[in-house]
Amino acid sequence: MGSNPTRGTxxxxxxxxxxxxxxxxxxxxxxCYDGLVATDAxxxxxxxxxxxxxxxxxxxxxxxxxxxxxxxxxxxVLFGLVALTLSVDLxxxxxxxxxxxxxxxxxxxxxxxxxxxxxGVLGLGRPLGTTPPAVSDVLDPWxxxxxxxxxxxxxxxxxxxxxxxxxxx
Amino acid sequence: MGTTLTxxxxxxxxxxAAALGLVAARRPERLAPLRDVLDALARRRxxxxxxxxxxxxxxxxxxxxxxx
Numbered sequence: 001m002g003s004n005p006t007r008g009t010x011x012x013x014x015x016x017x018x019x020x021x022x023x024x025x026x027x028x029x030x031x032c033y034d035g036l037v038a039t040d041a042x043x044x045x046x047x048x049x050x051x052x053x054x055x056x057x058x059x060x061x062x063x064x065x066x067x068x069x070x071x072x073x074x075x076x077v078l079f080g081l082v083a084l085t086l087s088v089d090l091x092x093x094x095x096x097x098x099x100x101x102x103x104x105x106x107x108x109x110x111x112x113x114x115x116x117x118x119x120g121v122l123g124l125g126r127p128l129g130t131t132p133p134a135v136s137d138v139l140d141p142w143x144x145x146x147x148x149x150x151x152x153x154x155x156x157x158x159x160x161x162x163x164x165x166x167x168x169x
Numbered sequence: 170m171g172t173t174l175t176x177x178x179x180x181x182x183x184x185x186a187a188a189l190g191l192v193a194a195r196r197p198e199r200l201a202p203l204r205d206v207l208d209a210l211a212r213r214r215x216x217x218x219x220x221x222x223x224x225x226x227x228x229x230x231x232x233x234x235x236x237x
Binding site (some may be wrong): 135136138139140143145149152153156159160164168 | 176179197206207208210211217220221227228229231235
């Protein structure tokens with residue numbers, strides 16, 4: 001491998017063979033070694049995706065904070081809309097470059113998140129009218145008792161652990 | 170009447186979710202199970218954050234925040 005580092009920048013894609021026949025691995029931009037060149041300058045699409053990610057997080061955080069300060073029956077519908085938005089995002093998101101080979105079984109994942117999202121929105125929001133009870137009105141009398149409340153907390157913690165393990169495979 | 174109809178709608182949503190889970194478990198080639206949907210969603214950082222934020226809100230809404 002190179003032993004005399006020289007300053008400079010070359011925009012050569014990582015993975016291309018170096019002058020001595022070895023394969024380059026990505027290093028920080030701005031570094032150039034004998035026969036080894038590398039750059040990991042982010043592509044324009046990568047920067048745009050990151051900007052969308054950060055904007056989505058900021059908007060969701062703002063909605064969460066404002067709704068937490070002013071609870072209303074509409075907050076459940078708002079978060080249901082977030083679930084639907086995520087489903088649209090899923091439909092457009094490309095597979096990661098390092099994703100495992102696709103499952104040979106035919107799948108229709110685009111259908112599933114929208115279906116679950118619709119069921120989720122209807123289940124959380126007020127589906128009909130303005131006077132019928134919200135989900136909170138149905139569950140609150142039950143959650144006032146310590147036993148069911150503890151069960152709800154346990155289920156919520158288990159669900160949180162399940163969610164945090166998703167997408168890590 | 171409105172209350173009964175709404176409660177019936179909530180019950181229908183629960184049954185629909187159970188039916189979706191059953192169909193996805195028995196025929197995953199036709200409908201992706203919720204686990205796979207969440208895995209696909211959670212690959213993106215923004216979606217992962219939003220999922221956790223939503224779950225936090227769910228716990229806060231029913232356990233802490235005023236709902237009346």
